Amino acid sequence: MVLLRNWQKQIIDDFPAIVKQHRRFILKAPTGAGKTILASEIVERFYKGKKILVLCHRLVLLEQLQKALSIRHSVHKLSVSDDGKAFDGYDVLLSTNMRAKDVLEEAIKMADLIIVDEAHRVSPNGTGYKKIIDDFENEGKIGAQFMGLTASPERRTGDQRDQLSLAFDAIIDCANIETLIEEGILVPPIYRPHFIHDLDLSSIDISSGDFPVSKLAPAIVKSSMIDYATSIYMEERLNVPSAPISAWFCPDVTVAEATLEKIRANGIKAEIVTASTPITERMRLLEAHENGTIEAMVSVGVLAEGWDNPHCNLIVHLRPTLSKVVWGQTVGRGLRSAEGKDRCIVIDVSSNWSTFGPVEKLEWSLWNHRRSYVRYKNRFNWIGEQLEQGADEKIYFLCENKLPNGLRCSHIYKKSQYSDEGCPSCGSITAIDICKEHKIDNTLNEIGLRRLFYERVEKVYQEMDLSVWKTLGNAAWKTAEPKEMVFLAFCMAFAEVSGEPTNSESEFWDVALVTEAKIRGYLVDRKVQIIKQDDFQLTLIANGMLAGKQIRTLQSHYGISLCGSILSDNSDIEIERKYLKALRISERLAVMGCSSRDNLPYFNAQEHLSSKG
Secondary structure, three states, X not given: OOOOOHHHHHHHHHHHHHHHHOOEEEEEOOOOXXXXXXXXXXXXXXXXXXXXXXXXXXXXXXXXXXXXXXXXXXXXXXXXXXXXXXXXOOOEEEEOOOOOHHHHHHHHHHOOXXXXXXXXXXXXXXXXXXXXXXXXXXXXOOOOEEEEEEOOOOOOOOOOOOOHHHOOOEEEEOOOHHHHHHOOOEOOEEEXXXXXXXXXOOOOOOOOOOOOHHHHHHHHHHOOHHHHHHHHHHHHOOOOOOOOOEEXXXXXXXXXXXXXXXXXXXXXXXEEEEOOOOHHHHHHHHHXXXXXXXXXXXXXXXXXXXXXXXXXXXXXXXXXXXXXXXXXXXXXXXXXXXXOOOOEEEEXXXXXXXXXXXXXXXXXXXXXXXXXXXXXXXXXXXXXXXXXXXXXXXXXXXXXXXXXXOOEOOEEEEEEOOOOOOOOOOOOOOEEEHHHHOOOOOOOOHHHHHHHHHHHHHHHHHOOOHHHHOOOHHHHXXXXXXXXXXXXXXXXXXXXXXXXXXXXXXXXXXXXXHXXXXXXXHXXXXXXXXXXXXXXXXXXXXXXXXXXXXXXXXXXXXXXXXXXXXHHHOOHHHHHHHHHHHHHHHHHHHHHOEXXXXXXXXXXXXXXXXXXX
C-alpha cells in the first residue's frame, strides 16, 4: 500500500466533491510534492478498470510516467506508428499530443479520465492541444474528467484565446512549498542573489514576451556573469552538508559551453545536456550526476521539467527571464529532500530573485494581458514591491566592495538602513541603497492608492449634487481622453463588479471577466473606443480622485459619483473585494483597449451589437 502524504490524503478525500463540481481542473502542487503518485492513487481509487489517457509534451516525461503508473496499472505507451484500437488490452494509454493521431482521437472519446502532465503547457488555441480539448468537450464521455498537473498554472501569453482558464475550469491548490518544507518533504531554498553590473538588458527588445536568446546569449558571454557564477559556486559548494551536486541553467549552447569551460577550469567534474543530446546519452549523464560521479550538470532547456535528482543541492541560474514559470520550475528542481540534505543553495546571477522574488512566494494568474510581462523588465521589481508594502524597517542594499579577483561583490541583501551590519557574503559595509540608486518608484503604490481612494471618494461624494453628476455619463465618456477613460473604467468596474467572495483564482477571474464584458458592451453601444496603452498607471486613478491635471473635473466627479454609494451600501470586506477586481479590470482595459472589433473568448463586439438588433 502506498503511504500518502498529508496533502495527498486531503485531495483523495476531497476528490469526489472536486469532480462533482468541476469537469476540467488543474491540481497544483510544487515540484517534488508527489503529483505523479497522487495521480496514480486517484486512478487506483476512483478509476480502477476504467480507461485513462495520460498526455505530456516530452518523451522523457512519458518514460517517467510509464515507470510510475506501471506498478499498479496495465499501461501502454503510444508509438508514432500505432494503428490499433485504443485501450485494446490495457487500461492506461500514455502519449504526447503529436503521436498516432487516429488512436489518440479514439482514446479521447473513450477515456473516463484524461490526465495532462505539466498542464501549464496546454495551449487552448495551439495546434497540439486545441483539437484534444475540443474533442473532449464535444465528444468525450459523459461524466469524464480532464485533469491537469502542474506546479505553475500560468501561460506566458497575452493572446486572450490562449489563456489557461479556457482549458480548465478551476485550479485546485493542493500544497504550497512552505508547508512541504515544514513537513520535511522539501528543503528550504537559500538564495544567494548577485547583480551583474556589466550585463545590460535595457536595450533588448522584449516584444516577444521574454529576452530573445539571440540577443541575450552574446550579452551574457561578454559580461562577467559566468565569472561571478563560478566564483560564487566555488564558495557555496563548501557550505552544503553533503557532497555538492549542482544544476546550472543557461539560455543557449554558447553560454552553456562557456560555463562548462569555466567550471572545469576550477577542477570540477562537469558535463552538458541540451535538447539535441541523444536520449540514451542524456540518461547516462543524468544517472552519473545523480550518483555523484558528475558534480555539475550544465543544461539548456532540458532539466526545468520532468527531471528529478533529489541529491541536487545547488542551483545556479544564468538565464535572465521575464517568465515566472521558468524561474519557478528551475529552482524547484533543487528542493526535493534527500538523506543528508537540509537545504538547496540558489545562486542567482540573472536578477530573477530580485525580479520575481523567492519561488515559495510566487503568485499565479489564470489570465494575462498583452503587456503583463513588461513590469519584469525592471530587474528590481520584487524588491520594489517589498519596499512599497513597508512590512518592516529594513531595506535592500547592493554590496559595492571590490574583491581580490577584481569583481565587485554585488550581493543583494536586506538590513536596517542605520545599522552597521555588513554584507553577509563579504562582510563589507560598502553598499548602495537599491531603492535610491535604481530609482524604484514607491511614491504611489496600491497601498497608498487604496488609502487615497477611500478618503477622497467619501469626502467628495458627500459634497456632490448627485442629481446632476449621475446624469453625465455619456458626456464624461464621449469627451474623455485615453487616460481619463482608464479612470472611468476603474470607477465603472468598482460600481458593477460583485463583492461576493471567490474561493479560487478561477472564480475571481470568472467574476472579473463578466464585469469586463459588461463594460465593453456599454462602451461599444456608445461607440466609445479605448486606445491600447503601453502600461497601466496607478497614478491615473489617484489623479482622478484628486481631479488633477490628467483627469478633468467632469470625468473625475462622474467617476466618483459611481463609486460613492458603494462605500455606504457595502461592508468593508465587500468593498475591498470590489476594489481589487476593479484594479485588474481597468488594467486589462487599459493595455488591451476596447473597440467594436473586440473578439475575445468572453466578449465578441459584433455578436453583442447584433444581439441588440
